[in-house]
Amino acid sequence: MRPAARLPKGFRDIEAAELRATQAMLAAIRETYERYGFEPLETPAFEYTDALGKFLPDADRPNAGVFSLQDEDEQWLSLRYDLTAPLARFVAENYDRLPKPFRRFATGTVWRNEKPGPGRFRQFTQFDADTVGTESVAADTEICMLAADTMEAIGIKRGEYQIRVNNRKVLDGVLEGIGIDPADPEGERRLTILRAVDKLDRLGAEGVALLLGPGRKDESGDFTAGAGLEQNAIEKVLAFVASGAATGDATLDAIAPLVANSESGTKGLEELREMQSLISAAGYDDGRIRIDPSIVRGLDYYTGPVFEAELTFEVTDDDGRPVRFGSVGGGGRYDDLVARFTGKSVPATGFSIGVSRLQAALARLDRQSAAATLGPAIVLVMDRAELPRYQRMANDLRNAGVRAEMYLGTSGMKAQMKYADKRGAPCVIIQGSNERDEGVVQIKDLIEGAKAAQSIADNKEWKESRPAQVSVPEGDLVEEVKKIIARHQG
RNA sequence: GCCGCCUUAGCUCAGUUGGUUAGAGCGCUAGAUUGUGGAUCUAGAGGUCGGUGGUUCGAAUCUACCAGGCGGUACCA
Numbered sequence: 001m002r003p004a005a006r007l008p009k010g011f012r013d014i015e016a017a018e019l020r021a022t023q024a025m026l027a028a029i030r031e032t033y034e035r036y037g038f039e040p041l042e043t044p045a046f047e048y049t050d051a052l053g054k055f056l057p058d059a060d061r062p063n064a065g066v067f068s069l070q071d072e073d074e075q076w077l078s079l080r081y082d083l084t085a086p087l088a089r090f091v092a093e094n095y096d097r098l099p100k101p102f103r104r105f106a107t108g109t110v111w112r113n114e115k116p117g118p119g120r121f122r123q124f125t126q127f128d129a130d131t132v133g134t135e136s137v138a139a140d141t142e143i144c145m146l147a148a149d150t151m152e153a154i155g156i157k158r159g160e161y162q163i164r165v166n167n168r169k170v171l172d173g174v175l176e177g178i179g180i181d182p183a184d185p186e187g188e189r190r191l192t193i194l195r196a197v198d199k200l201d202r203l204g205a206e207g208v209a210l211l212l213g214p215g216r217k218d219e220s221g222d223f224t225a226g227a228g229l230e231q232n233a234i235e236k237v238l239a240f241v242a243s244g245a246a247t248g249d250a251t252l253d254a255i256a257p258l259v260a261n262s263e264s265g266t267k268g269l270e271e272l273r274e275m276q277s278l279i280s281a282a283g284y285d286d287g288r289i290r291i292d293p294s295i296v297r298g299l300d301y302y303t304g305p306v307f308e309a310e311l312t313f314e315v316t317d318d319d320g321r322p323v324r325f326g327s328v329g330g331g332g333r334y335d336d337l338v339a340r341f342t343g344k345s346v347p348a349t350g351f352s353i354g355v356s357r358l359q360a361a362l363a364r365l366d367r368q369s370a371a372a373t374l375g376p377a378i379v380l381v382m383d384r385a386e387l388p389r390y391q392r393m394a395n396d397l398r399n400a401g402v403r404a405e406m407y408l409g410t411s412g413m414k415a416q417m418k419y420a421d422k423r424g425a426p427c428v429i430i431q432g433s434n435e436r437d438e439g440v441v442q443i444k445d446l447i448e449g450a451k452a453a454q455s456i457a458d459n460k461e462w463k464e465s466r467p468a469q470v471s472v473p474e475g476d477l478v479e480e481v482k483k484i485i486a487r488h489q490g
Numbered sequence: 491g492c493c494g495c496c497u498u499a500g501c502u503c504a505g506u507u508g509g510u511u512a513g514a515g516c517g518c519u520a521g522a523u524u525g526u527g528g529a530u531c532u533a534g535a536g537g538u539c540g541g542u543g544g545u546u547c548g549a550a551u552c553u554a555c556c557a558g559g560c561g562g563u564a565c566c567a
Contacts, residue, residue: 009558052567053567054567063567064565065565065566065567066567081566081567082567085567112566114565114566115491115564115565115566117560117561120566195564195565216563217563218493218562218563218564219493219494219561219562219563222492222493222494222562222563222564223492223563224563224564298565298566299566299567300567301567380525380526382525412525413525413526414523414525414526414527415527416526416527417526417527418527419527420527421527421528422527425527428526428527430525430526432525433525434525442526444526444527446527449526449527449528450527450528452528453527453528453529454528454529456528456529457529457530458529458530459522459523459528459529459530460523462526462528462529463523463526466526467528469526
C-alpha cells in the first residue's frame with residue numbers, strides 16, 4: 001500500500017515568501033539583542049528528559065506534553081519545549097567558567113506535544129534573551145526595554161504593543177492576605193488561582209470570579225473546577241487585579257494597601273517601585289512598559305517580576321472575526337531553575353518572543369516585512385543544441401551578482417514563458433536563431449509586459465507589439481538585465 | 491482530554507421527499523497562435539461524495555462507529 005502524502009498534525013510546511021519574512025524578523029530581533037550586549041548560544045534540540053524536568057510524577061515515563069524517545073542505552077531524551085530549560089542546564093554544567101552575570105540570546109525551534117489550534121502548532125520558533133547571575137531588578141527592567149525595542153525593530157509601531165509588568169511576590173502577598181500560603185508545597189490552589197487570573201483578558205472579571213470560586217461552565221457546556229475561594233477572598237483578588245491605574249506610580253499606590261501586611265508583598269512592591277523608577281528614567285514610561293497587576297503568567301517557576309508583550313491592535317481572520325493571539329512574548333524572573341542541578345540558587349531573568357505567533361499576527365495585518373522577492377532572470381532555451389550558449393548567459397548574469405537561471409525543463413517556449421511568470425522573474429532572455437545570427441538577445445520585461453497587457457484585448461496586437469521587449473547586443477545583456485531589475489526594486 | 495459544528499474535483503461551493511451516468515465557477519493541461527507569460531474561444535484531465543459497517547429494491551442524502559478539520563474549554567511543566 002502506498003503511503004498517504006500528508007503532513008503530521010500540528011506541523012506545517014513553510015514556503016519561500018514566509019521563510020524570507022521569518023529570516024528578516026529573526027535578523028531584526030538578533031540585531032537588537034546584540035546591541036544590548038547579549039551573546040549568541042546554541043544548544044541542541046534534544047536534552048535528557050530529567051534535565052528538562054519532564055518526568056511524570058510517580059512514573060518512569062516522560063510527561064505527555066513533550067516528544068520523547070529512548071536512546072539505545074535506554075535513557076530518555078526529549079525535544080526541548082522551550083529555550084529556558086536548556087539554558088539552565090548549560091549554565092549549571094558550565095557555571096565556573098562563565099562570566100557572571102551571564103547574558104545570552106538563543107533562537108530555535110521548540111516542540112510541544114499538545115493539541116494544536118489556530119496559530120498554535122507543535123513546532124514553532126522562539127527567540128530568547130536571558131540574564132543569569134544577578135538579583136538586580138535592573139536586569140529585569142532591561143529585559144523589558146529590550147522587549148519594547150525589539151517590537152519596534154520588527155516593525156510594530158509605538159502604541160501598537162505594550163510590555164506589561166507585574167511581580168509574583170506582590171501576588172503572593174495578596175494570597176497571604178486571603179489565607180493561602182504561597183510557600184505551601186501542596187500549592188495546587190495557588191496555581192489554580194494564578195491560572196484563573198491569567199484568563200482575565202479572555203473571560204472577564206465575572207468568568208475569573210467563577211474560576212476563583214465554585215467553577216465555571218463554558219459555552220459548550222463543559223465545566224471547569226474552581227479554586228473554591230470565599231466571596232470576600234475573590235473580591236480581594238479581583239480588586240488587586242483591577243488596581244491598574246493611569247500611571248505606574250498611581251498603580252503602585254493602589255496596590256500598596258492590599259499587600260501592606262505581607263512581607264513578600266512588601267518586597268515585591270519595592271521591586272516594582274524600583275523598576276518603575278528605572279523605566280521612567282529611561283523614558284519607557286510613555287506607554288511602552290506599564291505595570292499591570294493583571295499579568296500573572298500561568299507557569300509556576302517564576303519567582304519575581306513577570307512580563308508579557310501584547311499587541312494592542314485588533315487582528316481579524318479571513319472572515320473578519322477578531323482573532324485572539326494572546327501574548328506574543330513573555331518572561332520573568334526564575335531564581336530556582338539552575339538550583340535544580342547544582343543545589344545553589346542562581347538568580348535569572350529572561351524573555352521569550354514567540355516568533356511564529358508574532359509573525360502570524362503580522363501576516364494577518366498584511367505587514368510582512370519582506371515584500372515579494374523578485375525571482376531569477378530566466379534564460380529561455382529556444383534551441384536545445386545551443387544549451388552551452390544559454391548556460392553561459394546565465395553564468396555571466398550570476399557572476400555579475402544577478403539571480404539567474406537557464407530554463408532546465410524540456411517544454412516549448414510558451415510553457416517557458418509561463419514558468420518565468422510563475423517564478424516571478426523580472427525578465428526573460430530570448431535568443432533564437434535569428435537573434436543569434438545578428439549577435440543580439442531579446443530581453444522581455446515581464447512586469448512591464450504584464451502592465452501593458454491590461455490595455456491590450458486583441459491577441460494579435462498583444463503578440464505583435466511585444467510589449468516591454470528590447471533587443472540588445474549580446475555584450476550588453478548583463479547591463480540591460482540589471483537595469484530592468486533596478487527599475488523593479490525601487 | 492471534554493463539548494459542539496463540519497467533511498462533495500487542486501480551491502470555493504451547488505446537489506430537490508433517498509431514485510439512472512454527481513454538477514458549477516475558479517484553477518490546471520492542450521489547441522486556436524510554425525518563436526512570446528495576459529485576454530478570448532474550444533477541448534480535455536481531474537471524484538471509491540473523509541473511512542468502515544448498518545437500514546433500504548436503491549444512499550452524497552438516513553444511521554452507528556472511526557478519522558480529519560473548525561470553534562469553545564481544559565492542559566501548556
